[in-house]
Amino acid sequence: MSKSTGTSAAEPKRWLDRPENVRKVYLSVWVVCAALLVAELFIDKHGETEIEHWFGFHGFFGFVACVFLVLAAKQLRRALIRPEDYYGDR
């Protein structure tokens, strides 16, 4: 198994190493989401179920689902977390 070597001091900075670029990525997600809502004005959404016709349903559902997932999992972890050697065979 080859081992990793340390960071070279002379290593050039990458685009993503600059905090302002990370901020650009973050903002671009907002922009794309807004664009997808605007697109719905021009595309007739249809689906097998009635609620799929509600404006922005999939976006709203995806956002709420993921926030719920993470917050619930975070609470779950408080009950479930154990040290790595809990079962004694690590």
Next chain:
Amino acid sequence: MAIAELSPGLTLIVGSLLIPVLRGRLRSAYLLLLPLLGLVHLATLTIGEFGVVEFIGYELVTLRVDRWSMVFGWIFMIATLVSAIYGLHVRGALQPMAGFVYAGSALGAVFAGDLMTLFFFWELTALSSVLLVWAGGTRSAYRAGMRYLIVQIASGMLLFFGALMQLNATGSLDFDHIGLDGPGGWLIFTAFGIKCAFPFLHNWLQDSYPEATEVGTVFLSAFTTKLAVYALARGFAGTELLVPIGAAMTAFPIFYAVIENDLRRVLAYSLNNQLGFMVVGIGIGTELSLNGTAAHAFTHILYKALLFMSMGAVLLRVGTVKGSELGGLYKSMPLTAAFCIVGAASISGFPLFSGFVSKSMILSAAGIESYLITWTVLLFASAGVFHHSGIKIPYFAFFAHDSGKRCAEAPLNMLIAMGIAAFLCIGIGVYPAPLYTLLPYPVDYAPYSPSHVLAQLQLLMFSALAFSVLMWTRIYPPELRSVNLDFDWVYRGPGKRLLSALTRSVGDLRAHAEGSARRGIEGMVAGLSRTHGPSGMLARTWPTGSMVLWVAVLLGAYLLFYYF
């Protein structure tokens, strides 16, 4: 018997016997040749039943070729080829040999036309695949392998007794629709359910897959559980109970996936979640949903293998796949990172990637058949899978905060294997028609309507937005060195202690009652442990190690009792 009358599984199983004899480049060439021969073998098959052998008065069909067995046959053979390329850097013969026998057994099971042939190959998948877990070489891999073997053998035994009961009830061993009408059907259903990682029967998956070698996990991810999906589709299509079971499978592993630190274990949880979609498709039982299950198994094997391959490459180069230790690896392994993102986009069902054209068939079927709650759960799970597999895996391994780790890019063979899988993931996503023609029933489904594409993009991008906001605001839980309790706690934690205590007290009782007999039995057990334990390891982990043996002995005794 012409080659076209032999199961394609035998090409791999018999062919694998030559692997230990060959060395160096010759072996590498052979490892590529064998699955290619397998693909040719598949191409020569014609629809029908072949390879009929007589066994204790019953006709066994070792090669049943129809649209169901062919679609799984093709993807299993492709997965074998990709896994073989991925493992070319491995020096020993054990892993490729075990991998090929395992893949061959899975193929043998897929082409089995009767329950006894299915049982034979079902058990062979268990026995060969545990070697891939043990090849991990650590003490925890050994013990996880033992637990894996106990569960898999138990599944096989249930299948065996279920098959006998079916024979008793129906007079036939044919492997067709079974249903839940009799006790035999329930036993077989449970046997399939164990291998398919139904809720509470699932822990063997998350326990063992992350312990195998980087190559072993890629092999493992393809066959066992998808064989179970195939078997369920054959035997239990339209069984209503599978709809809630599958829906639970899609939803509950994703909570674990969010908080799990070992990224290969995250993938094992998401594998479980993806199986749930297929199980729902089987439960709904319409042509659209069953096509969806077959299509999703096909695409899933490719993108899941791709994700496991990318994490395997990280494991090989960095020595760990713990999210808490990784980050910034895109600088060292840009190609692996790119392949990982293709796998992530595919499992998430992004338009133009393979998951989009398969998963949506199951969701549509759930909507059309008015399974509204199930449909909502599947939609939740679709958002969730993007969150933990689509974003979390590439983000924590390759981006996030720079861990400072620098390493070489993955070896060439791994890159080629990942490249093939990535090509197929995109190819199927862009042009699904060839996949659709392989499916069991005629396909009347167009995934690329503007409405559907927009709906899916909204679902995924707003999920990404949720992740970004939670990261930006530091609400997202950090990766921590830890294990999280799951259902296996009942047999690894206090349950195991209870079992040990029971074993001890039974032993004491017996010691008082039959002192001399006990000494004899102990002598036999010690002898068996010496002979059956690889270099005495079995003896050191006596309770788990000997449990396999005792399960086998007990079931063997029961079998004899049944016959006489």
